[in-house]
Amino acid sequence: MLEIGLLLLLGLIAAMFGSIVGLGGGIIIVPALVLLGPQLTGAQIDHTTAVGTSLCALIVTALASTLAYAKKGRVDFRSGWLLFMTSGPAAMIGSALTGYLKDGSFQLVFGLFMLLMAALLVARDFLKPVSRKWPVERSYIDQEGMEHTYGYAVAPALIIGFFVGLISGLFGIGGGSLFVPVMVLLFRFPPHLAAATSMFVIFLSSLLGSGVHLWLGEVDLWIVLALVPGAWIGGKLGAHVASRMSGRGLMWLLRITLLLLSVELMVEGAAKL
Template sequence: MLEIVLFVLLGLIAAIFGSIVGLGGGIIIVPALMLLGSQLTGAPIDHATAVGTSLTVLIVTALASTMSYAKEKRVDFRSGWMLFITSGPATMIGSLMTGLLQGGAFQLVFGLFMLSMAGLLIAREYLKPITKAWPIERTYVDAAGNVHTYGFAIAPALAVGFGVGLVSGLFGIGGGSLFVPVMVLLFRFPAHVATATSMFVIFLSSILGSGVHGWLGEIDYWLVLLLVPGAWIGGKLGAYIAGRMTGKKLLWLLRITLILLAIQLIVEGLAKL
């Protein structure tokens, strides 16, 4: 019974963080399953199963968040569908590559990736969006009536979609950890629109990526059932919180958590090499 409660809480916490900053929650679920699998299930959870399970749960998290954001008209569906053109297929390719990183290689690479994501989340506070005029422009009017103008070019946007999708499928993290900073800094998306649109793309890409992992037998469906209730509630709760606060304190908690998890994964990965 305690294990069930812990899995529900894991899905809840990961989804709340993921929805607030557009991460998708996988960046917490994957290392948690790998590091705590033995304690929670009585047997180790291999990295491919952790990734496949996480990506499947992300479908629910991202759907819940997208529905909440859509009600507040924060999702740029046109931009989201365009990013999905390359993000979707790339997520499938990344999913096929997960099993190629054997032994401690996956933990080491994933730990280094998480460390870089923590650094990116910190740097984002001090970097300003570029002022380049993009050929495609969008406008967004926030709740206070302020008009935000942002834009992009098709080629770099598709390239970003491919890169993020590849990482998403490989690590099962959803890709928002890369999508949101790039959308904000490179294309000048308003933060709330970037987060909401990122969750929409994550929802679509996770369906394809989890399909590949399922085909490879890399999904623990019992774990999915345990994580989904918390993920659904957390996805909606995170979207609610994101719309009413800056989330700076939660962001710092997330950064610290990512750094600690990254260090643990790097140490274990090096020990297994």
């Protein structure tokens, strides 16, 4: 019962953080399963199972968040479908490549990636969106009645979607950690709209990526079932919290958490090489 309770709590925390900032939660679930497998399940969890299991849980997190955000009119479905055109197939490719990384190499590379994500989350507070006028222009009116203008070009959006999808399938993180900064800084998406749209793309991509991991036998369905209730509640709760606060304090907590986890992963990964 204790193990089930811990997995429920993991799903809740990861989904709540992921929903608030559009990360998807996998960037917390994967290292937790890899590093704390014996404590959470009584046995060591290999990285391929951690990634596949995370992507399956992300389906629930992202769906719950997308539905909650959609009710508030914060999901740009047209832009989301465009990004998914390349992120979806790329997620399948990344999922197929996960097994080719050895445990030590995976932990080291994933640790470096998490360190980069922590740096991006810090840097985005100090960087300003580019002022370039894009061929496709969109507008969004927030809850305060303010109109925001953003845009993109189709080719760069498709390239970014492919790269993010590949990383998503390879590491089981959903891809929001890359989507949101790019959407905000490069395409000038309002932060809340970027987080909401990112969760929609994560939902679609996770369906394809997790399908590949299921086919390869790299998913622990019992862990998924334990994560799902917390992930569903956390996804909805995170979307609710995001609509009422800036999430600045939670963002700093997430940055520090990513930094600590990245160091632990890199140390353990280097030791296994």
